[in-house]
Amino acid sequence: MAAQVLEANERGGFDLSAAPTTPCAICATPRTSDELLAPSCQHPRHGACKKCMAMALARPQGRGAIDRDDGSMGCVAAGCDGRIALRDLLSCVDDPKVQKQVLQRVKEIRAAKPQVVDATSAGGLDRRKQYLATCAFLLKPDISGRDRDTINAYLQRNGVPTDVIEAARATLDRKEDPRASTCFLEAAAPVVNVEVGGQAHAPAFADLDDEEELASALDAEAEELLVEASDLTTVMARADLSKKKATKRTAKLRVGRAADGVAESLQERGWACLDGFCGTDLVQRVLREIGGLEPFYDPSEIWVGSSSTVGAQVVVPSVRGDKVLWMCGAHPQAQGDANSRAIREKGGVEPCDTDVKRKFALAKGGGVSKIDRSQVARFPSVRDLFKAMDAFVLKELCPRVERLNDCASRSDGMLAIYPGGGARFQAHVDNTTDDGRRLTVLCYFNEKWHEDHGGALRLHGATGPVDVLPKAGRLACFYSDLMKHEVRPTHRPRASVTLWYYSASERKEAVARAKESEATGDALKASDDERAAARMFAEKLCDPNLASDDVGELRKEAEELPEASRAILAGMAGVPDFSLALNRLESDDLAKLRGRFAKMGVE
Numbered sequence: 001m002a003a004q005v006l007e008a009n010e011r012g013g014f015d016l017s018a019a020p021t022t023p024c025a026i027c028a029t030p031r032t033s034d035e036l037l038a039p040s041c042q043h044p045r046h047g048a049c050k051k052c053m054a055m056a057l058a059r060p061q062g063r064g065a066i067d068r069d070d071g072s073m074g075c076v077a078a079g080c081d082g083r084i085a086l087r088d089l090l091s092c093v094d095d096p097k098v099q100k101q102v103l104q105r106v107k108e109i110r111a112a113k114p115q116v117v118d119a120t121s122a123g124g125l126d127r128r129k130q131y132l133a134t135c136a137f138l139l140k141p142d143i144s145g146r147d148r149d150t151i152n153a154y155l156q157r158n159g160v161p162t163d164v165i166e167a168a169r170a171t172l173d174r175k176e177d178p179r180a181s182t183c184f185l186e187a188a189a190p191v192v193n194v195e196v197g198g199q200a201h202a203p204a205f206a207d208l209d210d211e212e213e214l215a216s217a218l219d220a221e222a223e224e225l226l227v228e229a230s231d232l233t234t235v236m237a238r239a240d241l242s243k244k245k246a247t248k249r250t251a252k253l254r255v256g257r258a259a260d261g262v263a264e265s266l267q268e269r270g271w272a273c274l275d276g277f278c279g280t281d282l283v284q285r286v287l288r289e290i291g292g293l294e295p296f297y298d299p300s301e302i303w304v305g306s307s308s309t310v311g312a313q314v315v316v317p318s319v320r321g322d323k324v325l326w327m328c329g330a331h332p333q334a335q336g337d338a339n340s341r342a343i344r345e346k347g348g349v350e351p352c353d354t355d356v357k358r359k360f361a362l363a364k365g366g367g368v369s370k371i372d373r374s375q376v377a378r379f380p381s382v383r384d385l386f387k388a389m390d391a392f393v394l395k396e397l398c399p400r401v402e403r404l405n406d407c408a409s410r411s412d413g414m415l416a417i418y419p420g421g422g423a424r425f426q427a428h429v430d431n432t433t434d435d436g437r438r439l440t441v442l443c444y445f446n447e448k449w450h451e452d453h454g455g456a457l458r459l460h461g462a463t464g465p466v467d468v469l470p471k472a473g474r475l476a477c478f479y480s481d482l483m484k485h486e487v488r489p490t491h492r493p494r495a496s497v498t499l500w501y502y503s504a505s506e507r508k509e510a511v512a513r514a515k516e517s518e519a520t521g522d523a524l525k526a527s528d529d530e531r532a533a534a535r536m537f538a539e540k541l542c543d544p545n546l547a548s549d550d551v552g553e554l555r556k557e558a559e560e561l562p563e564a565s566r567a568i569l570a571g572m573a574g575v576p577d578f579s580l581a582l583n584r585l586e587s588d589d590l591a592k593l594r595g596r597f598a599k600m601g602v603e
């Protein structure tokens with residue numbers, strides 16, 4: 001076909017009527033790329049034009065593809081960043097009535113927008129405390145005379161956010177009493193989701209009236225909050241290392257206060273979030289290790305099946321779009337083979353997968369085939385992180401929360417990266433098969449993250465959805481068996497580390513069940529190849545790009561599958577006979593069957 005040539009018109013521009021067109025997937029009208037929703041995306045839904053999308057949205061129940069916090073239209077498929085501004089959308093609707101309906105829907109969606117958690121919760125340093133401690137620090141006689149930029153940089157290095165520093169500076173420049181500077185406190189208040197230390201930690205200002213006294217009262221605050229350390233992992237490490245009783249006491253107090261806040265929030269809401277769990281230093285160190293390991297991450301899999309034994313792990317990026325790497329070691333209870341134990345006894349962690357361990361060693365060592373465990377496979381920063389999470393969760397948190405009282409061990413650690421471009425994890429509950437997991441604990445490693453980047457952890461609690469942004473150093477936790485949650489489409493790469501803590505009794509039963517079904521042959525007997533064939537078929541079925549008229553093809557393929565693979569697929573789809581289910585399948589039912597595969601334990 002001859003290439004299209006755009007002729008310049010007499011005004012020196014281009015003749016737009018010659019622009020290439022594509023028929024809209026809904027109304028079939030030829031549309032230019034400007035008129036289509038997101039022409040660069042391969043997702044079938046994107047073949048629609050803006051006008052059709054606007055009409056879809058104008059319907060009372062119409063959800064269209066509205067997916068963005070600003071009410072703009074966006075693709076809901078993983079791997080797509082397509083979006084369209086509201087203004088743009090409205091400009092292609094002529095009917096004022098329809099325009100009004102669209103606006104009404106957007107208004108409703110905006111009103112239902114989840115609250116975003118932006119400052120801590122429990123302990124560590126919440127913004128109010130950071131603000132007071134910063135004021136105190138700046139008032140110190142040997143600090144107040146020093147160069148502003150140097151001091152600001154010092155505070156930033158210690159984890160104090162720039163806006164907090166600015167607020168403290170402004171208060172002191174105006175020679176105001178920080179206690180009276182309600183503007184900042186009010187600004188910070190709505191985003192503090194757990195009331196921590198509100199009363200317990202407020203300095204006794206009431207009887208202070210001169211600046212000197214105020215400074216020294218705030219000074220004590222600063223000693224404890226800022227100068228000591230600005231993050232919980234450092235505080236815990238100091239408590240372990242220090243010989244000073246006072247340091248140990250102060251540290252214990254701070255960690256205890258943080259655990260109180262997290263425990264209270266968990267009991268009240270089923271989730272909690274704690275800022276400043278990791279300081280900048282640990283965040284940087286973990287990021288370096290994660291960076292080195294990134295080439296060895298694998299696309300993550302979801303479990304699809306009617307129980308914990310009938311089903312299979314499959315990769316379905318539209319449901320779950322991250323890649324993961326499992327790390328074992330540093331467990332509170334030693335387990336595993338002799339080699340791994342040797343590493344664990346030294347306190348190291350390593351990739352669980354032997355192949356990954358070898359590949360990593362080769363990449364690092366330039367052809368060394370034997371892994372030098374002491375240098376390559378220990379990952380001290382990830383280990384420090386696991387240990388800090390274990391210490392906080394098992395020693396401090398679990399004893400404070402009845403539902404967690406019998407937690408004593410945990411899963412291997414999962415490092416996850418959502419690559420951006422709209423990758424997400426659809427709503428699900430982590431433990432729907434009584435596998436023992438009771439508490440999911442995540443730590444995030446994403447510097448300078450803000451709302452526009454997406455990627456929030458959305459928690460569907462009893463009081464409506466709450467979005468937790470995956471900010472560096474932040475810890476989030478929730479009940480693995482109760483809390484529905486999701487990862488919203490992320491537009492930037494997003495890194496996290498997750499540990500699941502087990503209820504000892506539930507885990508024991510789950511392990512016993514698995515052993516029994518293995519012994520009695522209850523579990524499906526299938527070779528690795530037969531399992532792989534079932535997985536590949538399921539992945540194809542879940543692919544959103546698969547057109548419904550491909551069902552005939554699929555049927556043929558299913559018939560050629562080995563018996564055992566078909567039995568696995570039947571288990572995954574929750575039907576007695578997979579070939580039969582597929583034979584009766586009309587194109588319209590494809591979506592239904594796909595839905596069963598991708599439902600992840602949530603209706």
Ligand SMILES: O=C(O)CCC(=O)C(=O)O
Pocket residue numbers: 416425430442456457485486487496498
């Ligand atoms: O990364 C997150 O915020 C949550 C991920 C998640 O839900 C999971 O891995 O099960």
Ligand SMILES: [Fe+2]
Pocket residue numbers: 428429430485
């Ligand atoms: Fe999850």
